[in-house]
Amino acid sequence: MDMKYDKCPICNEKLKNGICPMCGYDFKRLESGQRSGNRGNRPDYRARPNEEPKHSMTKQHKQAHRQFRTEKKRGAGKLIKFILSFVVISSIFLDAVSEVDIGQLMKKVRTFMSEDEKKQWTKTMPDHTYEDTDYDLEKTGKRFSVNLTSGRYIVGLDLPEGNYTMTAGGEELYFSANNDAQNIGIYEQFTDEKILDVKRYCKVKNVRLYQGSLIEVTGRGHINCETSDANMKKMEEPRKNPLSKEVEVDGVMTAGKDFPAGTYDVVAVSDGGEFKFTYEQDKDDEFGANSIWLSEDSKGEDPEKFVNLELMKGTEIEIPPEGYFQVRLIPSKHVRPENMHVYDSLNGLDS
Known part of the structure; x- marks a missing residue:
């Protein structure tokens, strides 16, 4: 009897085009092998692509992500990786033996992993993260x-x-x-x-x-x-934003020249796409451009706005010239204080 998979029995993830987006197990090949009776057609195991998230923002954010994704997995991470590898390899072998066996194996693995579910989904920041605090x-x-x-x-x-x-x-x-x-x-x-x-x-x-x-x-x-x-x-008392005029973004614009510099909420008013901004001191830097992905579609994967973005004098902003993506800058409720040394150091400002 053929087995139809809608969810991955390993990860309980909904399949996308017959492939588990988590572990990479190709169930289309498995089902095809079951229909043809050719046990030599074993399913592929493909690693999940480790792409940098398009939501990443500042250079520091991007660098942190690169460091984050290259760090070695500890504790539960190593255990989970080992279990997944074991299950996939075992399932390929068992697929050549019995459909019932592979289902029983996956059920046992899911039961085993669910016993440690809380630890898998909850993390406690280690104390050494704060070892240099004053x-x-x-x-x-x-x-x-x-x-x-x-x-x-x-x-x-x-x-x-x-x-x-x-x-x-x-x-x-x-x-x-x-x-x-x-x-x-x-x-x-x-x-x-x-x-x-x-x-x-x-x-x-x-x-x-x-x-x-x-x-x-x-x-x-x-x-x-x-x-x-x-x-x-x-807690400090935030200062009210003196700006009140909204700005329609059109192509490439410069803060302090094409619109008043200040603190804005960046809002997608039509379609979706990438909003780029580059601080003046970073224009010659290969990685100087920052980006925000937005979408006015409430069902989309991106937010419709990004709040409290300071666009200082000389900051260049840009949206794609083609398409229907439209962005509006709405003055934020409050402005960012100029004496915040951490904020300044991240954006290369002087206190």
Whole structure:
């Protein structure tokens, strides 16, 4: 009897064109082999492409991702990789023996892995991430929670200093937190789906956000940030944005020349595509251009806007000249403070 696969029995992922997007198992070949009775046609095992996410933003964000994806997998990551390899190799062998055997094997593996499900999807930031910090965070006992959508945020302005637990509210989200003064650089990938991926987590604990840290979130949805030790005493009063006029982006434009420099929310008003921006001091840098992928389609994979982006004088912005992709700059509610040394250091500004 032929077996029809809609989901991967290994990862429980929905198949795309008959191939599991997680482990790369080609079930089209398996089904074809079952129909023809030719057991010599074994399914291919193809590694999942390890592409750099198009949501990546600043040069620091891109560099962090490259370092992140080349780091060795530890603990559960190595175990999961070993199990997947074992299952695929075993399934190829068992496919030549019996359809019933392969189903039983995969069922056992899924049962085994589900017993450790919590550890797979939750991560605790190791203490050595903060070994160069100047001080310990206060135990205030004050609770604070906020949902951060795609955009930039500053600790002490948009959310208080504290030890946070981050929880995904979207399928594919990226989070970074950088603080030069405390020598902290955090980069994490989030998902709210129960998938087998050692690099993406539903929840990350012990994320210590120090005053002045620059946070960047990209992707559709939000990341919930919750702490029980919010340091509200360090919160600064944000300054209201003096800008009020919206800007329709047309081709290539320069802040301070074609439109007023300042802090804007970048919003897709038609179709979707890539919004590029290059700071003046980075124009001669091969990797100087940054990008935001946006989509006005509520069902698309990209967010419809990116908030709190500072476009300083001389910053060049660009959208593709062809197509129907239209972008509007809407003045953000508040402006970014000029004395934030971490924010300045990331963008090459002078304090």
